[in-house]
Amino acid sequence: MSETKIALVTGANKGIGYEIASGLGALGYRVGVGARDEARRASAVEKLRAGGADAFGVPLDVTDDQSAIAAAELIERQGGRLDVLVNNAGISGETGPGWVQDPTTLDLDLVRTVVETNVIGVIRVTNAMLPLLRRSTSPRIVNVSSSVGSLTRQADPDTEIGPVMAAYAPSKSFLNAVTVQYARQFAGTDILINAACPGLVATDFNGFHGPRTPEQGAATAIRLATLPDGGPTGSFFEDDGVIPW
Ligand SMILES: NC(=O)c1ccc[n+]([C@@H]2O[C@H](COP(=O)([O-])OP(=O)(O)OC[C@H]3O[C@@H](n4cnc5c(N)ncnc54)[C@H](OP(=O)(O)O)[C@@H]3O)[C@@H](O)[C@H]2O)c1
Numbered sequence: 675m676s677e678t679k680i681a682l683v684t685g686a687n688k689g690i691g692y693e694i695a696s697g698l699g700a701l702g703y704r705v706g707v708g709a710r711d712e713a714r715r716a717s718a719v720e721k722l723r724a725g726g727a728d729a730f731g732v733p734l735d736v737t738d739d740q741s742a743i744a745a746a747e748l749i750e751r752q753g754g755r756l757d758v759l760v761n762n763a764g765i766s767g768e769t770g771p772g773w774v775q776d777p778t779t780l781d782l783d784l785v786r787t788v789v790e791t792n793v794i795g796v797i798r799v800t801n802a803m804l805p806l807l808r809r810s811t812s813p814r815i816v817n818v819s820s821s822v823g824s825l826t827r828q829a830d831p832d833t834e835i836g837p838v839m840a841a842y843a844p845s846k847s848f849l850n851a852v853t854v855q856y857a858r859q860f861a862g863t864d865i866l867i868n869a870a871c872p873g874l875v876a877t878d879f880n881g882f883h884g885p886r887t888p889e890q891g892a893a894t895a896i897r898l899a900t901l902p903d904g905g906p907t908g909s910f911f912e913d914d915g916v917i918p919w
Pocket residue numbers: 684685686687688689690691708709710711714734735736737762763764765791818819820821871872873874875876877878879880884
């Protein structure tokens with residue numbers, strides 16, 4: 675089997691996901707660019723290749739079962755296994771003025787949509803890729819979460835945690851909780867799974883408001899994607915270290 679490590683990054687056509695793909699490409703990984711839109715996927719692959727990365731496109735809508743199955747089949751044909759899965763694709767869902775999602779007036783369909791992408795999408799893609807990850811000698815899974823999913827920080831009146839976001843923030847708490855259950859299930863195996871917070875990064879996601887660049891936002895996910903054997907698992911990290919659940 676090829677020595678070159680193979681990675682898949684979901685939502686890699688732009689923003690933080692694109693920079694995670696670029697960073698892994700620079701480290702010598704063959705990178706699958708998971709993206710649902712054909713034109714955006716093709717242009718990201720072209721840009722990554724122009725930068726020297728060994729990138730290939732993976733059509734992938736994380737809310738679609740068939741799409742996840744087809745993506746796994748494509749990766750199997752491309753490399754026969756998967757070494758790194760970065761579940762990066764995510765949405766905030768619609769917000770009101772000040773980026774608020776008020777729990778008292780929340781549209782239930784909005785909650786369903788956000789959870790379908792940010793949580794169920796991660797489970798769907800992870801489970802579709804697991805047979806390929808199990809063929810790796812050092813499988814790594816990174817779930818791109820957010821510190822707004824930290825219940826400890828949300829409940830601390832002294833922590834600056836931004837607006838009330840009653841759909842998005844709990845979706846990341848849910849994702850964190852799911853990450854812990856996967857880590858428990860993987861105990862005693864070589865699979866390391868962790869959650870990463872990129873910090874407040876200027877991307878489409880937030881109208882390009884935020885002090886950090888997508889490249890800076892990608893750093894923690896790249897570090898967790900390339901952990902050595904015996905590294906941490908079932909934890910939640912940002913640049914400065916562990917985030918409390
Ligand atoms: N930006 C921040 O400050 C910040 C902070 C904390 C956490 N995060 C997290 O970081 C991750 C990346 O966010 P970003 O800031 O880079 O946002 P972004 O620029 O809006 O990128 C989001 C990516 O996810 C993709 N995506 C959304 N729904 C998808 C679906 N159903 N199937 C496949 N791909 C889908 C988007 O694809 P399309 O182009 O097709 O829409 C896009 O590639 C998210 O999980 C987000 O929650 C961001």
